[in-house]
Amino acid sequence: MSVVGGGLHVLLARRFDGLQSGKWALPGGFVRIDESVDDAAKRVLREKAAMAGFYMEQLYTFGDVDRDPRGRVVSVAYFALLDAGKFRDVVIHSEELALACLEECAKESLAVRSSAGKILPLAFDHATILKLALHRLRGKLDYSDLGLALLPEQFTLRQLQEVHEAILGHPLSKPAFRRRMLDKGWIEATGQREPAGAFRPAELYSRKRRGANLYP
Amino acid sequence: MSVVGGGLHVLLARRFDGLQSGKWALPGGFVRIDESVDDAAKRVLREKAAMAGFYMEQLYTFGDVDRDPRGRVVSVAYFALLDAGKFRDVVIHSEELALACLEECAKESLAVRSSAGKILPLAFDHATILKLALHRLRGKLDYSDLGLALLPEQFTLRQLQEVHEAILGHPLSKPAFRRRMLDKGWIEATGQREPAGAFRPAELYSRKRRGANLYP
DNA sequence: CGAATAGTGTCTGTTAGACACTATTAA
DNA sequence: TTAATAGTGTCTAACAGACACTATTCG
Numbered sequence: 001m002s003v004v005g006g007g008l009h010v011l012l013a014r015r016f017d018g019l020q021s022g023k024w025a026l027p028g029g030f031v032r033i034d035e036s037v038d039d040a041a042k043r044v045l046r047e048k049a050a051m052a053g054f055y056m057e058q059l060y061t062f063g064d065v066d067r068d069p070r071g072r073v074v075s076v077a078y079f080a081l082l083d084a085g086k087f088r089d090v091v092i093h094s095e096e097l098a099l100a101c102l103e104e105c106a107k108e109s110l111a112v113r114s115s116a117g118k119i120l121p122l123a124f125d126h127a128t129i130l131k132l133a134l135h136r137l138r139g140k141l142d143y144s145d146l147g148l149a150l151l152p153e154q155f156t157l158r159q160l161q162e163v164h165e166a167i168l169g170h171p172l173s174k175p176a177f178r179r180r181m182l183d184k185g186w187i188e189a190t191g192q193r194e195p196a197g198a199f200r201p202a203e204l205y206s207r208k209r210r211g212a213n214l215y216p
Numbered sequence: 217m218s219v220v221g222g223g224l225h226v227l228l229a230r231r232f233d234g235l236q237s238g239k240w241a242l243p244g245g246f247v248r249i250d251e252s253v254d255d256a257a258k259r260v261l262r263e264k265a266a267m268a269g270f271y272m273e274q275l276y277t278f279g280d281v282d283r284d285p286r287g288r289v290v291s292v293a294y295f296a297l298l299d300a301g302k303f304r305d306v307v308i309h310s311e312e313l314a315l316a317c318l319e320e321c322a323k324e325s326l327a328v329r330s331s332a333g334k335i336l337p338l339a340f341d342h343a344t345i346l347k348l349a350l351h352r353l354r355g356k357l358d359y360s361d362l363g364l365a366l367l368p369e370q371f372t373l374r375q376l377q378e379v380h381e382a383i384l385g386h387p388l389s390k391p392a393f394r395r396r397m398l399d400k401g402w403i404e405a406t407g408q409r410e411p412a413g414a415f416r417p418a419e420l421y422s423r424k425r426r427g428a429n430l431y432p
Numbered sequence: 433c434g435a436a437t438a439g440t441g442t443c444t445g446t447t448a449g450a451c452a453c454t455a456t457t458a459a
Numbered sequence: 460t461t462a463a464t465a466g467t468g469t470c471t472a473a474c475a476g477a478c479a480c481t482a483t484t485c486g
Binding site: 175 | 435436437438439440441
């Protein structure tokens with residue numbers, strides 16, 4: 001998952017075989033006998049779409065008998081957070097991969113929309129998985145520094161606020177947000193400023209490495 | 217897990233075979249081809265130790281290559297919460313099962329003690345699993361009605377407070393606790409009173425069924 | 433200076449904990 | 460009445476959101 005243009009986006013792969021052909025699925029793969037489940041998840045994302053340096057966390061294990069019509073499949077779902085700049089070019093140019101925007105329609109319901117504006121149909125139980133991922137992300141957002149995983153090394157407080165707003169789906173008050181972020185101790189001022197194209201440039205912040213939070 | 221005598225207890229099974237003989241493990245089993253992973257977890261607990269009517273939730277999936285010296289095992293861990301009265305008698309009388317008290321020694325470290333007062337050695341990576349279960353339970357305690365799963369149908373506010381204190385490991389202020397519980401809307405007064413053996417009997421409360429929280 | 437965005441000071445309502453108090457029961 | 464526990468009223472400090480303000484940059 002990534003935040004692009006104020007919207008939370010998710011990486012999907014188009015299916016070409018079987019009953020679910022034409023639908024879009026979360027990228028997945030099989031665990032090898034000599035790698036941990038965590039390592040398999042990281043490998044799949046790296047192979048398919050991303051450069052190193054993303055945050056990844058186990059989401060949930062889906063084990064219903066009939067969740068895949070082709071047979072018995074137990075899936076350990078993970079979600080990754082990364083700055084959009086860390087996606088490999090293949091994601092942009094491929095017909096098989098898409099960064100689709102997550103939209104909440106109605107209550108508890110969810111849709112994904114391609115950059116061309118089309119609603120993409122989701123394969124298997126992947127809408128359920130996405131719903132849970134969004135719920136987890138929202139829940140963790142204000143007691144962990146998870147949001148920082150969606151930004152580059154250096155960022156402004158306004159960018160961080162946009163990330164939070166994209167995930168939560170509603171605007172936040174600027175002074176309250178700034179105070180909270182600075183009080184949490186997750187970030188530190190770099191002393192540097194934004195490249196500054198127009199008007200007053202904002203200060204750049206970076207993640208504090210010490211302080212037992214989040215990714216290594 | 218259950219709260220007994222003001223302490224959080226966990227069900228363990230003694231191992232009799234292999235390298236880990238003599239150590240204590242979380243009860244487990246294998247998923248059958250025609251049941252969901254959720255169903256398998258419930259079946260195992262019912263078969264081994266508990267009557268129906270417990271709360272159960274998936275905890276995490278452990279998939280390190282070398283977590284079991286006998287071979288490659290991926291375990292989907294669940295935790296169950298139940299009133300101690302729902303354990304079958306076999307738990308009390310068996311030599312193979314024990315309800316052991318969870319203790320936090322030092323920071324981040326954890327031990328389990330039998331009712332006889334002995335520290336029980338844990339098999340495999342099960343100390344890690346318990347640590348995570350305790351962490352999850354604590355995290356969810358004040359934004360969900362999870363605590364109610366550890367009490368019988370009817371209970372007093374004092375009992376509920378004892379449950380919370382057992383899980384959190386520190387005392388709570390009575391007025392604040394009462395206000396919070398009543399405000400949350402998870403419980404309702406029954407109008408009935410405690411059996412009353414000594415002194416003023418407390419009012420009995422029960423869980424509200426409506427209000428989209430917790431177990432069915 | 434004006435436009436636009438960065439960043440801050442202050443007020444207010446809500447909430448959690450602490451403390452002290454009243455209420456109810458059995459002996 | 461006394462002992463013991465149930466349950467409440469109130470004060471205070473911390474915190475979040477709203478609002479209005481100041482600060483800095485470019486042209």
